[in-house]
Amino acid sequence: MSGTDAAAQKVRTGRIHLIDSIRGFTIISMVLFHLCYDLRFINGVQLSFFRPSFMDVWRDSISWTFLFVAGLMYAQSHDNARRGAKYLLVGLAVRIATTVANVDVPVRFGIFFCMGACTLACLLLDRCRLLPRSVPACLALAGAFLLVLGVNSGYVGIDNWVVRLPGELYSWGGLAWLGFPSPTFESGDYYPLLPYLLMYLSGATLGRHLREKGGYPAWAYAQGPRWLEFLGRHTIAVYLLHQPIILLALGDLL
Template sequence: MTAPSPAGPWERPVGRVRLFDAVRGFSVVSMVLFHLCYDLVFIEGVDVAWFAPPLQDVWRASISWTFLLVSGWMCSFSHDNLTRSLRYLAVALAIFAATSLAAVDDPVSFGIIFCIGAATLVDALLERAHLEPRGLPCAAALLALFLLTLGVPSRELGVGPWEVALPAGWYAHPGLAWLGLPSPGFVSGDYYPLVPFALMYGVGVAVGRWFAPRGYPRRVLAARCAPLEWVGRHALPIYVVHQPLLLAALALLGV
């Protein structure tokens, strides 16, 4: 497929594509509201009847899948994905240490920041070997694999009537939770192992690299929403501090 003409309705971005900041910002706001409901129900014991499956599961997925997709997409904009990955992994380690010491809820082991960091590291290594995922067919294949392996952490493979149980022996080793094979005693307050969630990240990588040489529609480049853009540009620090601030606010309000 040939790239659209530079004189056409598409063009390569100069600087940030603000729509991505806005999408990330919207997901951050959604995440804060989700965790507010979570804290009210599971930590403070408040009855919020509607905060239950399936709405709870769909809401959670809409947030995390968007984070993974956009983070993968950003690989095509980053000049140093290796450094980017190490920054995420350092934050993930700090979150694990803080949640272990605070003991308010289960420690966050291999949460979404870990997943983004590890997936970015894998992509950085693949990029150096010229094996990085790219293109829409690759993205479609990764999306199919993501859906097929979505149940792997719960010992299932497949979709709907085609699900099969995976061998219990695969989950016996306590050191494979990061991969998606948690042992029976494993617990985490936020769990996003590489299988399946790095595959959703890979979808973003492949799509982003398809767009990179072609550019984006001018309408996409012109899209603006300043408040959400600001939130999106500060997504990582907001992620780090939002739960302590929510818990402190609930304590001050006497909930």
């Protein structure tokens, strides 16, 4: 192997700095979203732009990115069982903290529960040799995600092409974790296995494909802004700390 080939191989097996930058950008977006949410719904500040349609798109851009990237990183992890358990523990900590704080609706089956459950579900599929690993499969899973996006509201499909799911699925609160919440279920941040497992699997499929094809493109390994990558490498810490800091700051300012 020539010196040039060896250097190229080294780059393609190094840290994927692009992923750190994407996570850093997304965690900043999340902090700003929660700042706007707290200002409007907790402190009563009128934000004319922070309305349901805009809120939904902004929220989805954050959570969908986190789930897809978490799926991408499935192929890079040396211990996905431990990784999934860590996510679940963070989700449990968030549930306890939001219940005790009683500032807003407690978080039940939030984004970290989802990433943990999806990681373990993906691991099970992988062990059973059922995890796909191609670009068409990645796109198919992303399309399936969009088709079943309404499962938490009782239907699957898009626009006028929908199928209503049996109401019995939603009559028992014990299936909320799976994606079938009862009429009395409440959560400040709700991301059950369905439909979000499909978004995670879409990322995991692409990540596995890229790894088997020799890695990400060379430009994905180029270092970005250090401060942005730092945030991307510490998203869990930022997630756990940002809301208490925002609430304390707003309490002092308003």
